[in-house]
Amino acid sequence: MLVLQELVPKSDFLQVAHEQRELVDGWFVTDSSRGIPAPSGTVVGSVLKSKYPDKTVLPVCILHYKSRVEVGALALAAAAVGVDGMVVDGPRFVLDPTSGELKPLWGDAPRYGEFVAMFRSPEEGREFLRETLGIKNLKIGGLISARFSSEECVAKAEDRWDFLVFMRLAEDSMYKLEEVSRACRKAGKPLYTYLMVATPKNRGLIGKIGWPSLSMERVEDFCEGLTGMVNGLIPTCVGDREGERELLRRLQKFRE
Incomplete structure (x- = not known):
């Protein structure tokens, strides 16, 4: 399996990538x-792919912070430098019958300004890039959340995404990942799974985020069960850089 570090960009992102480059096969960039x-x-x-061309780099593009022109410009730039794929995500918008405005069903609100409802769904964003702009040399990926039913997860895996990333994985949602994995293997699509790992330092932050997590001691046994099911792991000790380095060391035996 590939091990892709989740990189939450700050001004020192080049230093962080340099420090971890020997422990990872690439980066999943938020x-x-x-x-x-x-x-x-x-x-x-795009910067990381140019600096480390042999690494796998998968940036995320959040639609509800951007205009159509900006989304298109970013995708074209990513394609031009050979980024391995771009995850397109955002909330689904529905029409509020009272106000007549489009309202998001989920998604993080922007700290400044309002939701940008240029795309009513991630699928609409994908089709804009594929059909309207005609981008063919960039793989476009989607996120699958364990919050949704098995049927919804499998339906997304069978849709026109080039690759998928499974989010919020826990013991009780492993069966959903298995079903998504079967659908992805049948369609020949790469599948990655996100793993959030709790440490004494970041436990409070994870509690605020509200996502399921694993303990550091459980990680290796848990990942044994993922062998053959996913193409790659996206592990994170969000908010704990030292813990993340230990986590990456523990996962070295799973790298291809």
Whole structure:
């Protein structure tokens, strides 16, 4: 399996990538996580791919912070430098019958300004890049969340995504990952899974985020069960840089 470090870009992202480069096969780069302005995921991903061409780099592009022109410009730049794929995500918008406005069903609100409803769904964003702009030399990936039913997860895996990333994995959602994995193998699509790992330092932060997590001691046994099911792991000890380095060391035996 590939091990892709989750990189939450800050001004020192090049230093962080340099420090971890021997422990990872690449990076999964977030995009203004929780709506807080940060170096653009796609820009950072493009820089990393140019600096480390042998690494796998998958930046995220969050649609509801951007206009159509900006989304298209970022995708074209990523394609031009050979980024391995771009994850396109954002909330699904529905029409509020009372106000007549489009309202998001989920998603982190931007710290500044309002939701940008240029795309009613991630699928609409994908089709804009594929059909309207005609981008063919960039793989476009989607996120699958364990919050949704097995049927919804499998349906997304069978849709026109080039690769998938499974989020919020826990023991009780492993069966959903198995079903998604079967669908991805049948379609020949790479599948990655996100793993959030709790440490004494970041436990409070993870509690605020509200995502399921593993203990450091459980990680290796848990990942044994993922062998043959996913193409790659996206592990993170969010908020604990020292813990993340230990986590990456523990996962070395799973790298291809």
